Amino acid sequence: MQRKIQAPDYHPLPSGPLPSVPVTVGCRSLVSSNCNTQCNSDRELLMADATAPQSSRSRDLDKLLLRPGHLVGPTFEPGTELRDDLQEYARILVVGAGGLGCELLKDLALSGFRNLEVIDMDRIEVSNLNRQFLFRLEDVGKPKAEVAAKRVMERVTGVNIVPHFCRIEEKELEFYTEFSIIVLGLDSIEARSYINEVVCGFLEFDNNDKAVEESMKPMVDGGTEGFKGHARVILPGITPCFECTIWLFPPQVKFPLCTLAETPRTAPHCIEYAHLMKWGEVHPGKTFDPDDPEHMQWVYLEAVKRAEAFGIPGVTYTLTQGVVKNIIPAIASTNAIISAACALETLKIASGCSKTLSNYLTYNGVEGLHTKATEFVKDNDCPVCGPGIFMELDTCLTLKMLMEQLEDHPKVLMSRVSVKYQSKTLYMQSPPELEALTQSNLSVPLFNLMDKSPKGIVHVTGLAGKGDTRQSCSKKLRVVFKGVGVGITDTDMAGGA
Amino acid sequence: MAEPKTKYDRQLRIWGEQGQAALEKASICLLNCGPTGSETLKNLVLGGIGSITVVDGSKVENGDLGNNFMVSESSLGQPKAKCVCAFLQELNDAVKAKFIEEHPVTLIETNPSFFSQFTVVIATQLVEDSMVKLDRICRDANVMVIFARSYGLTGFVRISVKEHAVIESKPDHFLDDLRLNNPWPELKKFTESVNLDIPDPVVHKHTPYILILVKMASEWAKTHGGKLPSTREEKKEFKELIKGKIIKDEDEDNYKEAIEASFKVFAPQGISSNLKRILDDTCSEVDSCSSDFWVMVAALKEFIANEGGGEAPLEGSIPDMTSTTELYINLQKLYQAKAEADFLIVEQHVRDILKKIGRDPFSISKPVIKSFCKNSRKLTVCRYKPIDEEFNSPILPEMQKYLADEEYSLAVGFYILLRAVDRYSANYNTFPGQFDGGMDEDVSRLKTTAVSLLSDLGCNGSTLTEDLINEMCRYGAAELHAVAAYVGGVASQEVIKLITRQFVPMTGTFIFNGIDHKSQLLYL
């Protein structure tokens, strides 16, 4: 599905007169006569030289954006207006300014976008320089987002990149609503999950539990490890979100503590013993800092001692760093491939100039070359991107009353319920300290607990089923309060009763 | 240049210091430095390639600013090779970077010996007859070539070298070499000293699965005429036997691991068909011209036929498994000792063969032979057809198969059209759709060209869709940055594999499909 890019807040695009400058590049007859004077073996020169010197900067991109085609997105309207809209109204957020982020900023800046923002909390390290090509040795220690934005703006005139040197959680939710498309260049599952939840949280549903198109914010996500990587397109409400296919990310291997303590066999066991057990024993109250070289050196030497005691080979400083920091090997070429795929999909979603990847691309160059596009399906019951269970409630309904309702609600049937609203815990069954802390909410109307907003998403976790078959599960509730100032046109209200 | 070890840390974890040393020794020539070529080189320069020579005869113009990050406003009118080279140098001062302001075509025509100085030539955006000529030159000079091209939403990458042998192929998932189905005498003996029915629960749950499986396999063989489980029922029964050994109500991870690993007992003995193919290759009949690789293959063949009893030299490492430290370390030593013994035999074969073919018996070093032995089950040989052979007489049944296969339809369509546009440009001195206006005429000309190409290839009757021909004309030879970055990224990854001689490079022609990403490798 292709979507036309939209201005922030979905104001209709300005419909004023368009510049009528013809964008024809070069003159056919002129160029052919040029070519005829060249020797035949020089035909290659065509590729770079044949266009007239006054060729437009968007010489190559124009072919794709100004000409009609048959293998394009359904909303594709080729023309200079499309090109100008991309430049003027499309706002793209790049999350992460690391290996993928640097490439993405360059790729997007050279793909017709002019309004880019980038968010990253990290500072530049020496070990970034083998792939994060926007950084130099003298930049080490500076914020990645700021240096990356500056370097791309220096080289690509007309592009504006706003850097945000902070954590993604520090931004208000409104910050993320500003963008037409959000592109993720991250290396952590947690960060992906967070953005995914934020963006899927913008979804609104009609009375048939169908996602409302205007509320969908497309995401493009990339990831790499060594010679392998993936790129995917997430159209929340249509294609699977990150949570729908969370199984694609296998859980991290953790060693059992008894192995570390009693029967170490490998070098990583000795390293994790020093890191997870010995450190705390010797330095009570002092947090281990993986970025402090003295801490790392201490762990390394302890691991060596332990390895010698057990006759285990293979502990090195490099391995110690790798195990403790869970370092994922990374190279420039794979980042380039995956970012390019992401940038191309971003361009296609924004312009409709070609079909969109549907919806998950894997690349593996370890043994030969394997690429595959897989069409995963959305999980309709996904607690993040699914419509959730619609509930119309009275404003006077207390939290306790809601929890009682949930036990009998045919679509919920849950007991021992804990309740969350946005990032706020309304009630927790355990641990006891939290229960005590949230107990007082039980007698408060949910409406008040939800800051008197007319509608919202509430997440509940608890036990489903009866007796031995009970298992923990979580559900999403789409709550609307009766008779509170939401216009009749609101799609959510239409679904009442 | 500070702390190269820290700077390259994330890649050293992939290809190690040997791989890095190979990169730092390599010299690369890039032909044409548009975005495809520039991006390919960028990825290699960042990784610390030894030296680069950028060859391009064009000057920077406005259009280049829109698709190439290595040029900027201040470069307008200047030699493109010079500007790209300067930017690349900025990325890594350890790299020796130079440029030649010359059209690659001229160089190919007038100075073929120029190319023999390089480890790899990266040839981007060349048309067909230049590709063919360059390929011949480089094959004769034993220089590796990689062709890369971006064209609208498509493009290709193709390696060309007579033969590329890989010892350290480092595959992702490869069955470990435990010999559970064919234990050597020392392992058998070691297993005999272990009692699976030991009453001490701590010892019981710390008996490594290697010992459990070897022991149970040998017991099974005793009662089954020397055979291991092979039918589905037998395998199930064998697993049940393992399960029966678990002490009641105990959570014994080692036995669970044994059940999961029991397929290693069922695996056939001896070498894989892949390795067999390499041993049977005519190159393993060595003479004084044979490469070190094939000399070692000949030695390996001797070993497998004689001392190895049908098996390759033991790899010598074991995966982590539930065990006491002592048992695990002892097992590790047992495997290492066997691997060392196998290596010494192979080494002797290598020395003997070298002597026989009139070479210095010590001209292949011990570490090289050792690595060869350790990786002998994973050896890979890649061979690439000359370009003109693929162009003039592709494997017809393959071509027809692709043309008929839904999954391949766009990719093979692009393959034909990428060649058709070169024929087109040879005829009309321009690429279809390169300039605005006259699109209908270009479409019909390209269609005619593609049809005649298909018939020259022997695929009469096959057609390409009107939509795809139209699409190719829409592209008008555009070199889009994102496509160039993808194609260049693929090319650079392959160059790294070729230079480090680690991992297996792609074979066949990679066709990038930027429409739905159903890119394919075509073996023609």
Ligand SMILES: [Zn+2]
């Ligand atoms: Zn979902």
